[in-house]
Every structure is written in structure tokens, then in C-alpha cells.
Amino acid sequence: xxxxxxxxxxxxxxxxxxxxxxAICAALAATGALAAPYTYTFHYATLGGPGQATGTAxxxxxxxAPNTAxxxxxxxxxxxxxxxxxxxLPTSPSSTSFTKADLNAWKFDxxxxxxITDINFFMREGSCTPPSKVNADGYAINGIxxxxxxxxxxxxxxxIAEFADHNTVIPALSTYGAIAFALLILVAGALLVARxxx
Numbered sequence: 001x002x003x004x005x006x007x008x009x010x011x012x013x014x015x016x017x018x019x020x021x022x023a024i025c026a027a028l029a030a031t032g033a034l035a036a037p038y039t040y041t042f043h044y045a046t047l048g049g050p051g052q053a054t055g056t057a058x059x060x061x062x063x064x065a066p067n068t069a070x071x072x073x074x075x076x077x078x079x080x081x082x083x084x085x086x087x088x089l090p091t092s093p094s095s096t097s098f099t100k101a102d103l104n105a106w107k108f109d110x111x112x113x114x115x116i117t118d119i120n121f122f123m124r125e126g127s128c129t130p131p132s133k134v135n136a137d138g139y140a141i142n143g144i145x146x147x148x149x150x151x152x153x154x155x156x157x158x159x160i161a162e163f164a165d166h167n168t169v170i171p172a173l174s175t176y177g178a179i180a181f182a183l184l185i186l187v188a189g190a191l192l193v194a195r196x197x198x
Contacts, residue, residue, distance in 0.1 A: 037058050037061065038058065038059055038060070039056050039058050040056060042056065042057070042165050043165055044149075044166075045166055047148070047164050048161060049160050049161030050090055051088040051089050051160070051161040053084060053086045053151075053161075054085055055082070055098075056081075056082075057081070057083075057121075058079075058080040058081045059108070063078060063110070064110060064114045064116070065110065066110060066112045066113060066114045067111070067112055068109060068110040069109050070106065070107060071107055071109070072106075072107050072127070073106065074127060074128035074129075076105075079103075079106055080100075082098065082099060082100040082106075082121065084097065084141065085097045086139075086151055089160060089161070091153055091160060093137050096139045097135070097137075098141060102135045102141075103122065103133075104122050104130070104132075105128050106121050107122070107143060117146070119165070120143030120147065120148070121142075122141075122143050123135075123140040124142045124152075125142075138153060138154050139151060139153055139160075140153075140154075144159075144162065147166075148165070150163075151163075
């Protein structure tokens with residue numbers, strides 16, 4: 001009888017270890033799934049001057065984690081792509097486009113819930129090299145406030161136009177949040193099953 005009890009205890013111990021191992025493997029696999037691209041679409045309204053601005057930025061959705069702070073960073077590696085087109089300008093050419101290659105720096109911040117509190121782009125950021133850039137058409141953009149950019153021609157300090165992005169809300173459950181929630185359920189289930197075998 002004693003050997004049977006020992007066998008059952010050993011079996012339960014192995015079953016618990018296997019379940020915890022499975023939960024850990026699943027958690028590691030799910031963490032790898034966090035590396036998914038997130039496309040942010042700009043909804044710019046014209047604040048001053050003529051023109052309309054449209055475009056997108058693509059970045060890893062793990063940046064939607066709570067309290068992300070990329071403050072005026074010259075490292076653009078976490079920005080997958082950037083495309084911005086501005087049309088209806090009174091200058092020549094009357095439309096222009098910007099890509100990631102045109103940028104010097106960017107800014108990306110989230111609050112404690114993962115909501116984006118600022119996303120901005122810079123071509124005239126003094127701490128970067130070179131300190132000032134223009135695109136192929138001789139235009140430059142620069143962040144001037146939260147979700148706001150200004151358009152310049154050449155080295156002029158006078159903005160041609162200013163735009164504000166009104167797309168400031170991210171869905172409450174991003175991919176990051178969904179995977180974190182699934183992990184919580186998985187670990188809780190593994191612990192319940194382990195207790196049952198105890």
C-alpha cells in the first residue's frame with residue numbers, strides 16, 4: 001500500500017511539472033507572437049496654412065505596452081516604415097512625400113494603459129546627425145507639439161502649414177493586451193489542473 005501511495009505522489013508530481021512546463025513553453029511561444037506589425041493611420045487636420053496630410057507609420061505592436069517612452073530618439077530601428085504625403089501646397093512642387101529615410105528622429109509614448117499619448121516625427125532634431133534634413137523636394141517636417149507637425153521649405157524657419165493628428169485612441173485590447181490576457185488564462189488553468197492532481 002505504501003509503495004502505491006509513493007507511486008501516486010510521484011505521478012502527481014510529474015504531472016504538475018509537465019503542466020507547468022507546458023505553461024512556460026506556451027508563454028514563451030506567445031511572447032514571440034508579440035512581434036507583429038501595427039499600422040498607425042494618420043488623421044491629420046490642417047491647423048494653419050494650406051494643404052492636406054495623409055499617411056501611415058508601421059511599428060512593432062509591442063510598443064503599445066504600458067508606459068513606453070521613446071523620447072526624441074535618433075534610433076529609427078523600432079519604426080518599420082513611415083509614409084506621409086502632403087498635397088495642396090502653394091509652393092512648388094504643390095505636393096510632396098516623406099518616408100522613414102527622410103527622418104532624423106521620432107517620438108513615441110504610451111500611458112499606463114497602452115494608449116498612445118504622443119507620436120511625432122522630426123527632420124530638424126539638433127541631437128541627430130545630420131542635424132537637419134530635407135526630402136527630395138526640398139521640404140522638411142518637424143514635430144511641434146503632441147500629435148502636431150509643421151511643414152517647412154528648405155531651411156526656412158517659417159512653417160508653410162501645420163497639421164494635428166486626431167487619431168489618438170488605440171483599441172483597449174491591442175495584440176499585446178490580448179496575448180497578455182491569454183497568458184493569464186493559460187497560467188491560471190495550469191495552476192487549477194495542478195491543484196487537482198495534488
